[in-house]
Amino acid sequence: MAHPQSYRPAPGEIPTQPGVYRFRDSTGRVIYVGKAKSLRPRLSSYFQDIGNLHPRTATMVTTAASVDWTVVGTEVEALALEYSWIKEYEPRFNVKYRDDKSYPWLAVTLSDEYPRVMVGRGAKRKGTRYFGPYGHAWAIRETVDVLLRVFPMRSCSNGVFKRAEQIDRPCLLGYIGKCSAPCVGRVTPEEHRAIVDDFCSFMAGQTQGFVRRIEKDMYAASDSLDFERAARLRDDLGALNRALEKQSIVLGDGADVDVIGLVEDPLEVAVQVFHVRGGRVKGQRGWVADRVDDSTTGDLVSNFLVQLYGSEEPDAIPKEILVPAKPAEAIIVEELLSELRGSKVSVRVPQRGDKKTLQETVTRNAEQTLVIHKTKRASDLTTRNQALEELRDALELAEAPLRIECYDVSHLQGTEIVASMVVFEDGLARKSAYRRFIIRDQDGSDDLAAMREVIGRRFKRLIDETRDAGEDGPLLIDPDTGRPRGFAYAPGLVVVDGGQPQVIAATEVLAELGLSDIPVVGLAKRLEEVWLPDQEDPVILPRSSEGLYLLQRVRDEAHRFAITHHRNRRSKSMVESVLDGVPGLGEIRRKALMVRFGSVRKLRAATVEEIAQVPGIGMRTAEAIRNAVADGTGSPRVAVNTATGEVEEV
Template sequence: MDSIEPRNIPLTPGVYLFKDAGGHIIYVGKAKVLRKRLASYFRPDKTLTPKTRAMVRMAVSVDTLSTTSEKEALLLEASLIKKHRPRYNIVLRDDKQYILFKLTKRHEWPRLTLTRKVVRDGSAYFGPYTSAQAARDTWKAIQRVFLLRRCSDTAFRNRVRPCLYHHMGQCLGPCCLPVDNARYRAMVGKVELLLNGRSSELLELLQQQMLDASEALEFEKAAELRDQIAAIRRTVEKQAAVLGSERDMDVLGVAETSKGLALGVLFVRGGVLLDGRNFFWSGLGLEEAPEMVLSFLGQYYGPQSVVPQRIVIPWALEEQAQDGSALPVMSDSLGLSDEEVLADSDDPLAALAEALSELRGSTVRIGPPRGDAENRLVTMAQTNAAEEARTSASANVEEILAAKLGMASLPHRIEAVDVSHTGGRDTRVGVVVFEDGKPAKDQYRTYAFTDEESGGDDYGVLAAWMRRRLESGPPWPDLLLVDGGRGQLGAVMSVLEEAGCGQLFAVAAIAKARSEDSNRADRRKGGVADSIFLPGRMNPVSMRAGSPELLYLQLIRDAVHDYSLRRHRKARAGSALAGELQRIEGIGPSLAKVLWEHFSSIRDMADASEAELAALPGIGPAKARRIRSGLAAMRTKA
């Protein structure tokens, strides 16, 4: 790294970015003192981990970004890692938010819903749950026991008669009927007890209420309470109390396997083991475990996640930069002593705990297990992670794919692209993302092209899309899969090579199998004879029909084909309905577009209040009344 000028490296907190010869970011780190932290990389090879040695050999330059505090550096580091996904960082690839229960307590009539995002709006959140199906089943069970409203705030404000759930005995109907708010709030309190893991306390309360109702000869009420008790017991029978106290905590366990490091997380809420999740990073050894834990914590918790009051890590973490032997090569010119180089941060968790405390709104403590109960939980998390890493087949498929396609690294992140149009009209390019074998649906994207831009030329559209994709920047895929043959692959590669990005990521194309009678593409999913093409290679890659690696690519191809087709059909339907909307007085092309961007159907538009319509760009109160009247008439005709 001849381009580094040691004296230009600031003595401030901040973030540093190592880059390779092509200017690509290969590692992002944070420091309490940038100059001291960077000096620690230039020690004898024997004192560095294998991953760090490989990174230092590949790096040719380093950029620094100063911050006002170590906490700001931590947050910036996590953001840059998620954005650029550098090759030598511990990257949390499955960083999706899990299912949570949301109770809108500030509303006069609170509602219980499922969500993946935490919004600081005064609502109470409970979870997380990794299984969306299990969360939905629990939600349905709670709704059958406690008759809370289900309709959205908009529907609640505009209802003139109770909905079907009221007639089915599953809602009290506070939208239209004179419901006792105190009784409703009492139900909300019981729901909170249940979701907080205090089911035993709730059952005792209901048991006493049932006895009181029975003694008062209110047998109908007593029977209702009896049914509630039975339903709650069925809901919580699978939960296991693991702590004597009612604490919330996340517990981490790390396991070393023959292929890398596995990390398990257990979610304990109210002293009850609620759920768990496992992660895996191939090619890492136990010496990288401290960095993995720190990097995981920084990326996993964010503004839209629930942060518990305590996070248990497997062991106490100390600054893992070096071992104290021999001065760094760089430290002489920096005028730093051994102690100064090694003292970048006395407590690497302090800044993280401070940042998480701000997110939670109260103190968050991070540390090793305390007592036998927490030690058992760490062991449980470690065992679960090791077992899933052992039984998971996804790593094997990635290894086989990398070998078959001649890739330098495993294809953890795969983007697939497909074009859909009808005679060159309403052209849409769909992109789906798979990470570690699972669809990352929040990263799916649709690119729209006008009829003039596309002209029915799939090759031209793919080339135009590739230019847009390069402009949007990282995260880059490990593998880009194009739905098509050699022509589609060539269109994409010509743009990459023209931009000097031919080696930025691997590219392959998957072509549909051909039917024997007509020699046309067989559009059935998972055609056994599908072909895989690579740039610069005439013959397709040899993949056995029905092999795991080919089935995996076919799964991704079918996902992007279905997605792009749905986007195209929606565009066609939108074009037709936009014309229908323009028949309403006061709605022109631009306003029709605004309405379709805000609402997903005519029904949603008609259900919206005048205030909601008036709040949209270009609509005032008077125009909102005319539009709402026209939408009501259109809905009646339909």
């Protein structure tokens, strides 16, 4: 890797005007594209001491071997050029949003002499107007089938259309009134185009005018005693209403707006968009992206807006876009989108009302998208193998860590210290091998002592069970129960939740036990740094690394398991402490209360009659219990993750 100073431009060479810059690697490939209001200070910030840079930025500048730039006139031009270059070069260090699935669109081929309505996927083509996207292709076909009786435009393929022209006979749709049959000259190109324009206007949200017009014509036909035409218009009106019923009204003001929801974690970002036209949801779409830099939420929103609308037709860009966070350069983004649309576009964060509620719904969809994506990613065999191989190479292990154990310590304001051990085998959680620990030395002032204790207890069990080895090695199956002996398996990698101090503590304990061959690493949550016991600097895995993704899942699972254990112990201890002064209430009755209610909060909400239903507790004792929990007060408590300092009320 090159040092940034080796390709740093000479002083005064970088201009101060707005522009776009490209970092290239040693092969000349563009790895990052950025823009700046003033190129000189922005580019100079990349060439400061590497230790002062964010780890992901440091990785980018050390991977690069050269930098060049292009000066433009305004910040809007810089934003447009940045998008063009990102689309052209697909640089690895820029956030790239990709569809989480292939969405179908309703397409109308306006460039044809007789435009056709059809279902389409993939890249958009010029001369075709698109509506959607929709969740399912069958939803589009159902809507089109209903609307063709009102707007009888062409829906057949080119082959069917040409054959009908040759034999001068329309297809079935022409006979049943769902096509105006331009193939046999029943309508002129101009008349068919008018039908197509009406269909597009209806799909674009201009629905009320058509409904009112058909109602007016229906009543006029009835008044003139043309009941056959009135009946046909009545059926057309019913078809329009059925099509509208499929699209629920979400905004009463009939607004045209795109609502964006965004959910992020340290590794990935999920985005959902609801396309609302005429106050109705016309389409929904989702994206997932790897986090390859330290962008803020506002930066992620800005990048997404440019990528989403940069290649759209002008009429696909709404007048209003609702976002979860205001981009730092919101004015510039609005100017660019306004130029693309040809009229004013506003980007804002909803604060209250229906639009705020709708965005919360979109955000929940984004959360679900991220959960599904992570589940699929974790269960894929090829991806899991890639993650294990990446860890082996990055951590310089002798072999891929097929069994990974992770340890996390949590306590309650220095008391009730507990620890968790979670196990992943072949990249998947093995929950039957999870273990909980209650720390014996309840000295909340020494977090590292708790880590030493739990590591020592676990691996002493490994040594004890290994002593029972036979000729073929350790007895991994208990001869009495026939079940696997959970502590008899040596892990291929030990992960502790924390930085270098936690890693050193765990390594020292293993060395004292004579198990120095078991590798230990720590994963610090703030920057996702991987710490090794014998290195002063952490290992920085790429943000798109499957190995880092696996370590993060292991660490988060250990944290979740520890917090769950902690909450259970806290509920039990609070019940016992509150009920200390109740006469006649012994240990057995307390356990019965715990089984029945589980926590002080639920016990406090119970009535005297409900408490008296617990076996062994009468009405008098129930009243005493009710008075005890009703009078009990206490300050809120928190669970503290000792490695990260993260505080969570429990």
